[in-house]
Amino acid sequence: GAVVSQHPSRVICKSGTSVKIECRSLDFQATTMFWYRQFPKQSLMLMATSNEGSKATYEQGVEKDKFLINHASLTLSTLTVTSAHPEDSSFYICSARDATPEQFFGPGTRLTVL
């Protein structure tokens, strides 16, 4: 199947700093990428949908100024958590799809904010 990578896999940062997470589709062009977060022992919650070259659409309750998403190319989307706080600590996972309905997920990024 298609491969999606995320970088970094783990990040620890101090409260108030910003953290950037990259999501790349390695062997296909992703017209759409999705960002999810997952709290311990819970399921995935969709945060936003990102289409190449256009602004991301955010789900209700997700602060767009806090979670900046950029989908600059057909193989790369970035999520920046700005002014991170301990409550932002979570597991962030991206997924990507091309013209087909299947979605392929990255390995996730574990963010810990001290």
Next chain:
Amino acid sequence: SQELEQSPQSLIVQEGKNLTINCTSSKTLYGLYWYKQKYGEGLIFLMMLQKGGEEKSHEKITAKLDEKKQQSSLHITASQPSHAGIYLCGADSNDYKLSFGAGTTVTVRA
């Protein structure tokens, strides 16, 4: 949003035994996805079902979507330790945004 209920929440099976996980939707599904996740890792795509009555198999895993497209089941035959993990069903409401069930944790005992 699409409400998905998965059952059971968790199950323990003896190696070699079969198991079934169910996923029920409150609305008609446009597409139903099954994924497997190891705790703290990404999701591995298993199968996607779109048509009522559709059934797909891959190795020892079979997934079915009922005719009304509101219920899906995932069946594993002759389970092995490699089948252990968290199984998630995801529903597509025709906009490719997935909403997920709470997951089923599968433990396979040798």
